[in-house]
Amino acid sequence: MREYFIPKTGFNFFDIARAYGLGIVAYALSDESDVTVEDSGFAYKITVGEELNIGNTEEIQRYLPSQDSPSGQYWEYVLKTSNIKNKLKQEVKNFFKDPKNIKGILEKHSNIENIAWVFNSSTKGKKKPKKKEKALSLPQSLELGAGKGIRATIPSTLTEKGLELPPEHKDQLYLAILGALNASVYSFHHSGSTTYTYIVYPLPGKVDVEFITTRAITNELRKALANSHKAGLFPTLAYIAVEMEMAKRSSFLEEPTLVPSLIYGVMAKSPQAKDKPYSTGRFPLELVSKVPSEVLSFWRNILRRSDRKGYEDIAMALSKFMAEPTLENYYSYIRLHLRNELRPNSIKFGSYDADSLLEVLKNVEVS
Numbered sequence: 001m002r003e004y005f006i007p008k009t010g011f012n013f014f015d016i017a018r019a020y021g022l023g024i025v026a027y028a029l030s031d032e033s034d035v036t037v038e039d040s041g042f043a044y045k046i047t048v049g050e051e052l053n054i055g056n057t058e059e060i061q062r063y064l065p066s067q068d069s070p071s072g073q074y075w076e077y078v079l080k081t082s083n084i085k086n087k088l089k090q091e092v093k094n095f096f097k098d099p100k101n102i103k104g105i106l107e108k109h110s111n112i113e114n115i116a117w118v119f120n121s122s123t124k125g126k127k128k129p130k131k132k133e134k135a136l137s138l139p140q141s142l143e144l145g146a147g148k149g150i151r152a153t154i155p156s157t158l159t160e161k162g163l164e165l166p167p168e169h170k171d172q173l174y175l176a177i178l179g180a181l182n183a184s185v186y187s188f189h190h191s192g193s194t195t196y197t198y199i200v201y202p203l204p205g206k207v208d209v210e211f212i213t214t215r216a217i218t219n220e221l222r223k224a225l226a227n228s229h230k231a232g233l234f235p236t237l238a239y240i241a242v243e244m245e246m247a248k249r250s251s252f253l254e255e256p257t258l259v260p261s262l263i264y265g266v267m268a269k270s271p272q273a274k275d276k277p278y279s280t281g282r283f284p285l286e287l288v289s290k291v292p293s294e295v296l297s298f299w300r301n302i303l304r305r306s307d308r309k310g311y312e313d314i315a316m317a318l319s320k321f322m323a324e325p326t327l328e329n330y331y332s333y334i335r336l337h338l339r340n341e342l343r344p345n346s347i348k349f350g351s352y353d354a355d356s357l358l359e360v361l362k363n364v365e366v367s
Contacts, residue, residue: 002026002052004109006044011163012263012280014143014176016201019044020212021179022109025102026052027209028059034254035209043112044204054103060096063182063213070219077186078177080141080197081267081275088177095174105171133167141199142176144265144277183212185221187228187236197267197275198233200240203282205258215247216259229303231312231319237262237283238319239303242296245288261285287325290363291356298350302337305347314340326365 004026006019019037026048027035034049065071079085095101138146146163165173187198202216221243229235241262248257262285266278288296302318305311314336321329340346352360 002048002110004046004048004106005040005112006046006109007112008043011143011145013199013201013265014138014146015044016204016263017142017176017179017183018172019046019179019204020183020201020209021175021177022046022105023207023209024063024178024182024213025060025096025105025175027213028063029053029056029102031056031059032210036206036255037204037209037212038206039204046109052106054106055099057097057099057102060102060178061093063178064093064096065181071181071222074181074184074186074222077197078142078180078184079139081147082137082139082141088173091170092174092177095171096178101171105175108171135164135166136170136173138163138165138173140275140277141197141267142173142180144199144267144280147277183217185217185225185240187225189228189232189236193271195269196228196233196278197269198228198236199265199267200237201263202244202259203261203263205260206255207259208253208255208257211248211251211253211257215251216244216257218247224304229312229315230309231316233264233266234283234319234323235303235312235315237264238299238315238322241283241285241288241322242300242303245285246293246296246300249293259285283323287322287363290359292359294350295352295356295360298337298352301349308347311340311347324365325363330361330364 004022006015006022008015023035023037023046026046027033029052030048030050031053036047038045038047065074067075075085075089079088082088140147143163183201185198185200187200189196189198202212221240224243225236225240229239244259248259251257262283263280264283265280267275268278269275291299299318299322302311302315305315314333317329317333317336321333337349341348341351
C-alpha cells in the first residue's frame with residue numbers, strides 16, 4: 001500500500017481538483033485497483049492498494065477526453081477564463097504522456113515535506129533553468145479565488161493580483177485540470193442578461209476514485225445539468241446530491257464512499273463584462289445519505305422537473321430542507337408536497353407512507 005499527499009493551500013477548488021487528479025493518475029497506473037482520496041486535515045491523502053506501472057501512461061490519456069467525445073466540452077468549461085486554452089490543453093496531454101513526468105510527480109507527492117506551498121516557492125539552492133520560463137496563471141474557472149489572488153501584506157503597497165504558479169509547479173495546474181475534467185459538474189443559468197456558471201465538486205471525506213470516474217459524475221448526469229433548474233442554484237445542487245447518493249447505493253464498491261458535502265462556486269457574466277466570482281459555499285449531504293431510497297425517488301422526481309414552470313416553489317423548498325433540515329423548513333416543504341398531490345392536473349410525485357415520514361423526521365432539527 002502506498003500513500004501520496006496533496007497539501008492544502010486554502011484554495012478549495014484548486015486543492016480538491018489536484019487531489020482527484022493525483023487519484024486518477026494512481027487509479028489509471030494501478031490497473032484501476034482500489035484508490036481512495038481522503039481528507040486528512042492539513043492535506044488530502046491518496047491511498048493506492050497496488051503497485052503503479054509508471055510506463056503505462058496511455059491509461060491516463062483515457063481521462064483526458066477528446067474534443068468530439070461526450071465529455072470533450074469540459075475542456076471549455078474548466079479552462080473557460082484562460083487566455084491560452086488550446087496551449088494548456090496540449091501541454092496537459094503531453095505532460096501525462098511522459099513517464100519521467102509521472103515518476104517526478106509521484107515522488108514529489110510521496111512525502112508531504114517535499115512540497116513547498118505552490119504559490120510561494122523559494123528558488124534558493126536550486127539550479128536556475130537554462131531558459132527562463134514564465135509563470136502560469138491559474139484560470140478563475142478552475143479556482144474562483146484566482147481572479148483576485150492574494151492581497152499584499154504591506155498596506156502601503158496594497159494590490160490585488162491573479163494567482164500565478166511558478167514554472168517548477170506547473171505540474172500542479174496540470175493535476176488540477178485532470179481532476180476537474182473528471183470530478184466536476186458545470187451548469188449554466190440565465191437570469192435576464194446575466195449568465196451564471198455553477199461549478200460543483202464532491203468534497204472528499206473518503207472517496208473511492210472508481211466512484212468519481214464511473215458512478216457519481218457520469219456523462220448522463222452532466223448532460224441533464226447542461227441547463228440548470230429554473231428555480232436556481234439550490235435545486236440544481238440538490239438534484240446533483242440525490243443522483244450521487246443513488247449512484248452510491250447502486251454501486252458495488254467494497255468500502256462506503258464518504259462525501260460529506262458538495263462544494264460549489266458561482267461566476268456571473270453580463271454581456272459587457274467578463275466572468276466574475278459571485279459566490280461560493282457548501283451543500284451538506286448528511287440528510288440525503290440517511291433517508292430511505294423510496295424518499296430519494298420522490299425527491300428526484302421533483303428536482304428533475306427543471307424545465308417545467310409551476311414547480312419552482314416545491315423544488316426550492318425541498319432543496320432548502322435537504323441543506324438545512326430544520327422543522328420550519330420541513331413544514332414549508334411538506335405542505336407544498338401534499339398540496340401538489342391534492343391539486344388536480346398536476347404532476348404527482350408520490351405520497352409518503354408512515355415509515356418513510358418517520359425516517360425523515362428522525363433527522364429533522366427540532367431546536
